[in-house]
Amino acid sequence: MSFLFNRGRAASNRKIIDRLNDDIIAAVRNPVFYQSGDVPDTFNGRFELLVLHLALVVRRLRVLQDPAPAMGQDLIDTVFRHLDPAMRELGVGDMAVPKRMKKLAEAFLGRSVAYDLALRTTDGSLADALSRNVYGGLRTADAMSRYVRASAAALDALDSTAFLNHGVAFPDPVPFFVPSGA
Numbered sequence: 001m002s003f004l005f006n007r008g009r010a011a012s013n014r015k016i017i018d019r020l021n022d023d024i025i026a027a028v029r030n031p032v033f034y035q036s037g038d039v040p041d042t043f044n045g046r047f048e049l050l051v052l053h054l055a056l057v058v059r060r061l062r063v064l065q066d067p068a069p070a071m072g073q074d075l076i077d078t079v080f081r082h083l084d085p086a087m088r089e090l091g092v093g094d095m096a097v098p099k100r101m102k103k104l105a106e107a108f109l110g111r112s113v114a115y116d117l118a119l120r121t122t123d124g125s126l127a128d129a130l131s132r133n134v135y136g137g138l139r140t141a142d143a144m145s146r147y148v149r150a151s152a153a154a155l156d157a158l159d160s161t162a163f164l165n166h167g168v169a170f171p172d173p174v175p176f177f178v179p180s181g182a
Helices: 007-012 014-028 031-035 043-061 068-089 097-119 125-134 142-156 160-166
Strands: none
Touching: 014 043, 014 068, 043 068, 043 097, 043 125, 043 142, 068 097, 068 160, 097 125, 097 142, 125 142
């Protein structure tokens, strides 16, 4: 799987794409996920949250009117373009970066499909997918599942104008991960 960087199309929507990317990054950096949500504060843990939030946004963009579906691919390209220097900073060698990027892209695509399918059910498959991917199968993901469903519902409630002009605001994770009274 290769991500093509279509700079011409993306240039006209750059501000929107950058805002959506910033919204996703802000959500991923929320310390509640790592402190109370038990997501490992590692490259892999952060990558899993990045994939999760990106998949939710792209899922919504794909069903909105044009130009939103094309912007979804531009957003994916932007996010992955930022991963390349991050891996180099972590010490991944120049020769290994393309191979690692391919694996990350494949992981994103697989998880996107799994999350989208699981969001269409109420059978626990979302919690199972999140447990397997975000937590490496080491813990249940009921709280994360509730957060993801709330995030998907919030995104689904946005029309094209609101979504593209104002970006996205993911739900506050505190009610999902921090016990009341804590």
